[in-house]
Amino acid sequence: MSSKDTPTTDASTTTRDARMGEGLDDRFNSKLREAFGSSPFILTKFDKFMNWVRGSSMFMLQFGIACCSIEMMHTYAVKHDLDRFGAGVPRASPRQADVIIVPGTIVSKFAPRMKRVYDQMPEPKFVIGMGSCTISGGPFQEGYNVVKGAEEVIPVDIHVPGTGAVLRTRPGRGRRTARRGDRRGDPRDAVQLG
Amino acid sequence: MSADPDRTAGADAGATETLPVTEGVEADRLAELLGDLVRRRDEHLNADAAFEVHPDDVQETLFTLRDEAGFDHCSCVTAQEYDDRFESIYHLKKYDDPTQEVSVVVPTDKADPRSESAEPVYRTADWHEREAYDLVGIEYDDHPDLRRILLPETWQGHPLSKDYDQDRPQVVTLQEHANPLEEDHKDSESDTMFLNIGPHHPATHGVLHLKTTLDGEQVADVDPDIGYLHRCEEQMCQQGTYRHQIMPYPDRWDYISAGLLNEWAYARAAEDLADIEVPDYAQVIRTMSAELCRIASHMLAVGTFALDVYGDFTAIFMYAIREREKAQKVLEDLTGQRMMFNYFRLGGVVWDIPEPRDEFFERARDFLDGLPQATQEFHDLLTTNEIFQLRCVDTGILPPETAKSYGATGPVARGSGIDVDLRRDDPYGYYDELDWDVITQDGCDNYARVLVRLREVEESAKIIEQCLDLLEDWPEDDREIQANVPRTLKPDPDTETYRAVEAAKGELGIYIRSDGTDTPARFKIRSPCFSNLQTLSEMAEGEYIADLVAALGSLDIVLGEVDR
Numbered sequence: 001m002s003s004k005d006t007p008t009t010d011a012s013t014t015t016r017d018a019r020m021g022e023g024l025d026d027r028f029n030s031k032l033r034e035a036f037g038s039s040p041f042i043l044t045k046f047d048k049f050m051n052w053v054r055g056s057s058m059f060m061l062q063f064g065i066a067c068c069s070i071e072m073m074h075t076y077a078v079k080h081d082l083d084r085f086g087a088g089v090p091r092a093s094p095r096q097a098d099v100i101i102v103p104g105t106i107v108s109k110f111a112p113r114m115k116r117v118y119d120q121m122p123e124p125k126f127v128i129g130m131g132s133c134t135i136s137g138g139p140f141q142e143g144y145n146v147v148k149g150a151e152e153v154i155p156v157d158i159h160v161p162g163t164g165a166v167l168r169t170r171p172g173r174g175r176r177t178a179r180r181g182d183r184r185g186d187p188r189d190a191v192q193l194g
Numbered sequence: 195m196s197a198d199p200d201r202t203a204g205a206d207a208g209a210t211e212t213l214p215v216t217e218g219v220e221a222d223r224l225a226e227l228l229g230d231l232v233r234r235r236d237e238h239l240n241a242d243a244a245f246e247v248h249p250d251d252v253q254e255t256l257f258t259l260r261d262e263a264g265f266d267h268c269s270c271v272t273a274q275e276y277d278d279r280f281e282s283i284y285h286l287k288k289y290d291d292p293t294q295e296v297s298v299v300v301p302t303d304k305a306d307p308r309s310e311s312a313e314p315v316y317r318t319a320d321w322h323e324r325e326a327y328d329l330v331g332i333e334y335d336d337h338p339d340l341r342r343i344l345l346p347e348t349w350q351g352h353p354l355s356k357d358y359d360q361d362r363p364q365v366v367t368l369q370e371h372a373n374p375l376e377e378d379h380k381d382s383e384s385d386t387m388f389l390n391i392g393p394h395h396p397a398t399h400g401v402l403h404l405k406t407t408l409d410g411e412q413v414a415d416v417d418p419d420i421g422y423l424h425r426c427e428e429q430m431c432q433q434g435t436y437r438h439q440i441m442p443y444p445d446r447w448d449y450i451s452a453g454l455l456n457e458w459a460y461a462r463a464a465e466d467l468a469d470i471e472v473p474d475y476a477q478v479i480r481t482m483s484a485e486l487c488r489i490a491s492h493m494l495a496v497g498t499f500a501l502d503v504y505g506d507f508t509a510i511f512m513y514a515i516r517e518r519e520k521a522q523k524v525l526e527d528l529t530g531q532r533m534m535f536n537y538f539r540l541g542g543v544v545w546d547i548p549e550p551r552d553e554f555f556e557r558a559r560d561f562l563d564g565l566p567q568a569t570q571e572f573h574d575l576l577t578t579n580e581i582f583q584l585r586c587v588d589t590g591i592l593p594p595e596t597a598k599s600y601g602a603t604g605p606v607a608r609g610s611g612i613d614v615d616l617r618r619d620d621p622y623g624y625y626d627e628l629d630w631d632v633i634t635q636d637g638c639d640n641y642a643r644v645l646v647r648l649r650e651v652e653e654s655a656k657i658i659e660q661c662l663d664l665l666e667d668w669p670e671d672d673r674e675i676q677a678n679v680p681r682t683l684k685p686d687p688d689t690e691t692y693r694a695v696e697a698a699k700g701e702l703g704i705y706i707r708s709d710g711t712d713t714p715a716r717f718k719i720r721s722p723c724f725s726n727l728q729t730l731s732e733m734a735e736g737e738y739i740a741d742l743v744a745a746l747g748s749l750d751i752v753l754g755e756v757d758r
């Protein structure tokens with residue numbers, strides 16, 4: 001009903017600035033950029049990186065929100081078997097987790113809870129935003145109750161675009177996070193990155 | 195089909211017999227029964243009888259309809275705002291015969307939208323009315339606990355009402371849930387303890403929050419707090435055009451790969467609204483693919499349930515996922531997607547079985563051939579397992595009468611011996627041409643619900659098998675996959691319909707009101723999980739906390755559908 005009478009929220013939400021203050025919204029102001037110049041990619045040898053991945057066992061948080069979490073479960077079950085990278089056992093407690101994969105739409109009521117879960121993870125910690133919903137609100141961007149991207153709440157290191165069909169991209173992306181985590185040996189570095 | 199002991203017992207069923215079904219005349223008889231309560235009579239596409247009643251007569255009307263005409267199922271409450279009034283619609287049905295429908299329309303004043311609550315008649319109205327209050331802003335007198343249900347307490351305004359300004363920022367702070375470890379949450383006199391379960395908790399199947407009060411190890415009270423995934427599905431659908439823009443959203447209601455079942459709900463309602471006839475060939479494809487979705491969905495239900503009651507991410511969960519992967523592979527071949535299929539179109543499906551057809555059929559049959567062994571494995575590992583039985587038999591009891599008053603449907607209702615399945619009772623698609631059974635179990639407990647799901651998987655396999663045979667032999671020049679539907683659909687103004695299909699979790703219904711444009715004026719989703727979840731407190735109170743988790747798992751809720 002409201003749809004036809006009220007204008008829908010602008011995609012780039014003018015209200016966001018009002019909420020967050022100026023400048024904070026710049027999605028490219030991540031530490032990653034500062035560290036690596038304009039390109040947020042890191043180049044390394046695949047073997048070296050894979051060895052690191054297997055060696056450092058990034059534990060991820062068992063954290064299901066919406067549709068994407070179903071594909072996330074598939075990633076760590078048979079067939080795709082995330083255990084190959086030493087990351088297949090989801091941790092139920094944020095205090096034991098290194099990576100939080102945010103798999104779904106974040107709505108107003110849930111955002112503060114997610115922030116709290118993130119805060120409870122020990123440093124260094126990494127965030128993967130899975131699916132369009134965590135990038136921008138995805139298909140629900142115009143919804144009155146939908147937070148327009150996880151980044152409004154917690155800093156996201158890696159975005160995996162797509163809706164639902166992201167499974168094929170995910171294990172690969174998981175590797176890339178792990179690559180970032182390579183710097184875990186130097187906590188300061190990692191903090192700076194995260 | 196299994197016999198239903200409740201069909202012959204109970205006051206409601208007895209009343210039904212005194213009022214035989216006679217199409218058309220039925221509406222008149224009901225009008226006669228209600229007498230002066232009816233202020234105006236109207237017709238909805240789904241129900242010959244839509245009675246408009248005074249806001250103060252709601253309970254009387256509903257009591258009469260329930261006790262004297264046998265309408266024991268309040269499937270949905272739709273609230274909406276017109277230019278000159280607010281309106282609540284109670285969609286009533288009978289468990290014995292869901293094709294008998296009646297809508298009770300309650301218009302209320304624009305300035306002070308207030309009407310009588312239906313909660314004393316149907317327990318399920320409790321949450322439905324809270325939702326109506328939350329999103330549209332109608333107040334219900336006599337309601338036991340009228341507060342927001344989906345949006346945070348601090349929310350300003352009612353988003354589906356006409357004067358809501360979406361661009362106004364809302365402030366939602368982190369309100370601490372009561373901390374169970376703090377001393378003051380322990381009541382020293384009665385010795386109860388308050389426990390938060392969720393919204394981030396492995397056993398809640400998503401972002402559900404249960405406010406639980408424990409007395410020792412027993413649950414004294416449990417209050418589900420939902421809305422952590424309320425992503426405005428109804429608003430999204432109201433903004434989309436009928437023809438193409440709405441169809442992607444149903445995939446995201448019940449996202450346990452049950453997308454096609456949801457799409458069918460929308461397709462059915464919209465086809466009804468625009469009077470579209472779906473070709474038989476397309477119906478067979480729909481039936482087949484929807485049942486594949488049901489298998490995938492039930493597999494996850496069983497897998498995660500096993501996870502809840504005695505597992506970790508071990509064998510059973512992995513086996514369940516393995517079967518799902520196979521089903522998803524077939525679905526992917528057909529639709530191009532693993533989860534968000536977007537495969538149905540109004541009037542049919544988007545494309546035919548992929549070439550080479552033989553290969554597709556072979557793969558689908560391979561999947562079906564492996565299924566008996568897989569279900570046997572589940573029976574060996576789960577249902578005949580002593581530990582599992584200890585956890586599930588006689589826990590989470592849901593008596594049929596309670597289930598009915600909460601509007602439970604799907605495997606939850608069938609596990610309580612209620613013989614209801616819209617595929618058979620209100621046939622759509624190709625189901626009535628095929629040979630299959632509705633599964634019911636009389637146990638009323640967690641165990642019965644698991645059995646129902648496992649046996650339904652076998653029935654679904656039967657259906658798919660027959661569909662594959664049909665598709666294989668279908669004459670090549672008669673493979674019509676879509677009816678001829680205009681590019682822009684504009685159903686007649688002020689047409690209203692409520693149509694439901696049997697989704698994986700139960701009755702998934704859609705109410706649409708058109709206003710002559712190409713987008714719906716009101717789009718309301720009746721989600722089976724929303725109603726099913728309400729039964730949780732009935733099942734868990736007085737039981738051990740561990741059984742609460744089992745009961746929740748056996749309900750097989752999916753939060754995307756509960757919150758919408």
Ligand code: SF4
Pocket residue numbers: 066067068069103104105130131132133134138139162163164165446
């Ligand atoms: S991106 Fe798509 S699949 Fe993922 S949570 Fe959002 S709607 Fe669901």
